[in-house]
Amino acid sequence: MTDVLVMAWTFLWLSLLCVGGGVGVIPEMHRQVVAHHHWVTSREFVDGYTLAQLTPGPNMLIAAFVGYRAHGVPGALVATVAMFLPTSALAMFVADRWQRWRAHRWAEAIEHALAPVGMGLMAAGVYTLAQSALHDALTVALALGTAAALTLRWLPPMLVIIVAGVAGWLLGA
Amino acid sequence: MFTWTGILSIGGGRAAFFYEALVVRRRWLRTEEFVQDYTLAQLLPGPNVSNLAITLGHRLAGFPGAGWALLAVIVPGLAVLLTLATLYFGHGLAPTAVSLLHGMSAAVVGLLLVTSIRLMRPVLVTARAVVITFGTFAAVGPLRLNTALVLVVSAALSVWLYRPAPRR
Numbered sequence: 001m002t003d004v005l006v007m008a009w010t011f012l013w014l015s016l017l018c019v020g021g022g023v024g025v026i027p028e029m030h031r032q033v034v035a036h037h038h039w040v041t042s043r044e045f046v047d048g049y050t051l052a053q054l055t056p057g058p059n060m061l062i063a064a065f066v067g068y069r070a071h072g073v074p075g076a077l078v079a080t081v082a083m084f085l086p087t088s089a090l091a092m093f094v095a096d097r098w099q100r101w102r103a104h105r106w107a108e109a110i111e112h113a114l115a116p117v118g119m120g121l122m123a124a125g126v127y128t129l130a131q132s133a134l135h136d137a138l139t140v141a142l143a144l145g146t147a148a149a150l151t152l153r154w155l156p157p158m159l160v161i162i163v164a165g166v167a168g169w170l171l172g173a
Numbered sequence: 174m175f176t177w178t179g180i181l182s183i184g185g186g187r188a189a190f191f192y193e194a195l196v197v198r199r200r201w202l203r204t205e206e207f208v209q210d211y212t213l214a215q216l217l218p219g220p221n222v223s224n225l226a227i228t229l230g231h232r233l234a235g236f237p238g239a240g241w242a243l244l245a246v247i248v249p250g251l252a253v254l255l256t257l258a259t260l261y262f263g264h265g266l267a268p269t270a271v272s273l274l275h276g277m278s279a280a281v282v283g284l285l286l287v288t289s290i291r292l293m294r295p296v297l298v299t300a301r302a303v304v305i306t307f308g309t310f311a312a313v314g315p316l317r318l319n320t321a322l323v324l325v326v327s328a329a330l331s332v333w334l335y336r337p338a339p340r341r
Contacts, residue, residue, distance in 0.1 A: 013321070015218070015219050015220065016218045016219070017218065017320050017321055017324055018218055018219050018220050018221070019215075019216075019218055019324060019328070022220045022221060022222075023285060023289075024313075024320075025320065027313050027314060027317070027320060028313070028319070028320035028321075031317070044261075046278050047261065047274050047278060048258070048261075049278075049281070050274060050277050050278040050281050051254060051257045051258070051261065051274075052250075052254060053281050053284075054277070055250050055253045055254045055257065056249055056250045056253065057222070057246055057247060057249060057250020057251065057253075057254075058220045058221075058222035058223055058246060058247065058250065059220075059222075060220035060222075060223075061247070061250050061251060061254050064251055064254055064255065064258070065254060065258050068255060068258040068259075068262070069258070069262055073255065076251075076255055076258070080247065080251055083220065084219070084220065084223050084243070084247060086219075087217070087218055087219025087220070087223070087224065088219065088223055088224070088227055088243050090217060090218070090219065091214070091217050091219060091223075091224045091227040091228060091239075092227055092231060092236060092239050092240075094213070094217060095210075095213065095227060095228045095231040095232070095239065096231065096236075098213055098228075102209075105337040106337060108337070109332060109335045109336055109337050110216070110332055110335075111212060111216060112335045113305075113328070113331040113332040113334065113335035114215075114216055114328060114331065114332075115215075115296045115302070116296055116297070116301075116302040116303075116305035116306040116309070116331060117305055117306075117309050117324065117327050117328050117331050118215065119289070119292065119293050119296055119297070119302075119306040119309075119310075120305065120306040120307065120308065120309025120310040120312075120313070120327065121309055121310075121313060121320070121324070122289050122292070123289055123293075123306065123309075123310040123314065124309070124310050124312075124313035124314035125285070126282065126285045126286055126289055127310070127314040127315070128314065129278075129281070129282055129285065130282045132278075133275075133278040133279050133281070133282050134279060134282060138279075139275060139276075139278075139279035140279070142276055142279035142280055142283070143279045143280065143282045143283040143286070144283065145283070146279070146280040146282075146283025146284055146287075147283040147284075147286050147287050150283065150284060150287045151287055157284050160280060160283075160284070161277050161280040161281060161284065162277070163280075164276045164277055164279060164280030164283075165273040165274070165276040165277035165280065166273070166276070167276055168272050168273060168274075168275050168276015168277065168279065169269055169272045169273045169276060171272075171276075172272055
């Protein structure tokens with residue numbers, strides 16, 4: 001029971017760190033759920049993120065995946081509520097007032113100032129996932145191949161990911 | 174209100190899908206309204222997709238709209254992910270599924286790399302933006318510092334760098 005509460009609290013404060021995109025919180029989430037609380041292994045975390053990426057809906061549903069591993073379906077529900085409910089309430093509150101607030105000149109400054117912070121966090125998230133997901137020459141090649149295919153717009157993202165999965169299977173990733 | 178069930182059909186939950194569904198297909202919103210809500214969703218703490226659903230839902234139908242929109246983006250994905258999680262942890266994966274997943278994980282990294290670079294290009298145009306982005310990345314990524322701490326420091330620093338010019 002206490003562990004469930006610890007988990008709810010952990011996802012709650014992690015959700016507050018999601019500024020400018022969920023990927024930004026990945027390094028801290030990885031640290032908490034893998035190294036600190038041992039709810040999932042590093043490999044499970046990356047696999048869970050990949051499954052969340054393939055699933056419709058927010059990638060931060062990774063919280064539900066971790067919660068499920070640690071405490072079954074109730075764990076998944078608790079993790080999801082902790083991840084989404086408090087920040088959603090905040091978003092509703094602010095959305096209701098934003099039309100009035102955004103006229104303020106500091107609002108614009110904050111808007112511009114937080115963008116690069118969000119970008120830095122996002123880059124760190126990609127870095128963390130890469131460390132677990134890219135463990136040999138083949139996976140590095142698949143990641144670079146995906147990046148190239150998407151840059152040149154050969155295929156839509158979903159298809160590229162599936163193709164890479166099949167390639168991984170054929171080549172024994 | 175009832176039109177909100179419509180968003181259930183989107184299910185998806187990437188900003189591009191919302192744009193397509195609400196601005197292009199149904200014409201409920203103008204592009205600039207969408208961009209405004211998108212920026213606000215980025216700005217607020219919390220997962221972007223749910224924040225975006227809330228800001229858009231609130232604009233269209235007030236608090237009930239926001240509530241519906243939130244449920245509509247989370248519930249379908251949660252159901253699918255729980256099914257996948259059950260399979261994943263249930264029997265252990267067949268070796269085939271493992272290498273499939275490893276290949277896909279690698280591809281997701283590639284996808285995130287490309288997406289990040291695309292998003293960064295319009296932002297990293299000034300020296301201060303580059304410094305803030307790189308500093309935040311280094312602190313949270315390779316240096317493994319506490320994200321909350323880094324966020325507070327770099328956000329404060331960044332707001333100061335971007336502070337509005339004093340009025341004359």
